Amino acid sequence: MNKALQSLYKEVILSRAKVPRYECKAPDLVPTVEAYNPLCGDKFYLYVSIEDGVFKELKFSGFGCSISKASTDVMCDALSHKTIQEGLLIIDTFLELIDDKSSVSPEQLTDSKELLAFAAARDFPERKTCANLGWEALRLHLQSL
């Protein structure tokens, strides 16, 4: 197996995809957001509770590849207990971090190990829509609030 692949599938990503912390099994809850990639059919439902402008709880269910699943899981982690404003900033940071067109290095953007794990997505632009699946969907939702 080659290096690029190893850098894409970092331990954080593989372990998060295998044992996500924020995944819930088809609950009776009504999803807040549907994150759907029409190109591959992957779909996650996000369940987001916000109280007084602060993310109280984030969970997800659905179906996706290691990258999309791990990134959604990491997103739930990163946004928990943040304000919506802080959340939006984190989302922007993450989206730039995986953007192969960005001139800013991932390390300049954040020192979060969990987020940086996805930086190699820059070398796999065809997997960007996996890495940003949950993030883009949640951003759209927050902007519409």
Next chain:
Amino acid sequence: MNLESIKSQFPIFQQKTPVGKELVYLDNASTTQKPDCVIDAIADFYKFSNANAGRGVYWPATEVTGRVVDIRQRLAKFIGAARPEEVVFTHGVTDALNKLALAIFGGSQKREGQVLVSGMEHHSNFVPWQMAARHGSLPFKVIPLTDSGAIDMEAYAQLLKEPTSLVAVSAASNVTGIGNDISRLSQMAHNSGALLVVDASQAVAHQPIDVRQWDCDFMVFSGHKAYGPTGIGVLYGTYEVLVELNPLAYGGGMVQEVNESDTTFRMLPHRHEAGTLNLAGIVGLEAAIAFIEKQGIANIQAHENALYELLRKKLNEVSGVAILGRSSSLQCPVVSFTVEGVHPHDMATYLATEGISIRAGHHCAQPLMKHFGITACSRISLACYSSGQEIEQTVDQLKEAIAFFR
């Protein structure tokens, strides 16, 4: 068939992938690679004889016009059509099916009866009919599939008891490779007074096409899935149907006379060919057909069938691999599968870094994915240049990928 000699005719294989590997190209159901003869024919056309067809009285226009006539003839023979006017050039299958759906259901002829498509159709042989039926306020129904992924003929017969205007089916599925008994589907459709449209996208590079034996009313294919260029395709229609059919599009080249109050249209095939044709594409398509005929479609079929069997056998040996559908007697060399615990996209990325191109996703066949109760799968599809060694290598890497992701 000499595999080495065939492969050497495809320049893309003469280089390494960006990760320094040999390209193992196994996404032929999406598009095939192009041999030198096709690439050269296109370049030569632009270099030595470019002009518009059917318009100028000067050389090279006269030469091009003559070539289009000859190529149409050759294509008619290739698909078993009775007359060259039954061959209409399009930009590909999607283009042809959209125009056809509009011409059939949006034209002056009022159509009655439901529209049927099979559950294995590619979106481009599904959505245009669904939308056309909606606009015409006609029922749209999907012919169910059996558990093995084939068209359920009993259910089809049952559906045909209702008045039916049109049935659209593929010659073979782009996901399971399962081939359909078109003659039988056609006979049943015709007994109910319905038109039969055949999407031969997947069959064209792998099986002989004989529209008269199929007895279909329409048949479409894209050049790029048969070693030809993108942007060119063929729509076949029987003379009787094409001559009555509303033009597929309006514009230059297809009109007889234009007046403020009305316009009359030219004879077939020009009636359906508005605008400048993709001439380089037509020339490239001819070279592709010549390439196939030179290898011999029967030889290609025998080679690919053997590889297909090997691929199925090898995949079945891998634990956790589930192949979609059972193979059919008219099988195309396509195998789709799921791998327990490994998402198709992760699998495809893993293999890509080894220079192996397989496809992951729903393959533009979401109704079929739903039939199998999945959202995505991996797909390996073969061509005349595929080899047993490539299959062994791919299955070996697939096992490594499983170990990595599980």
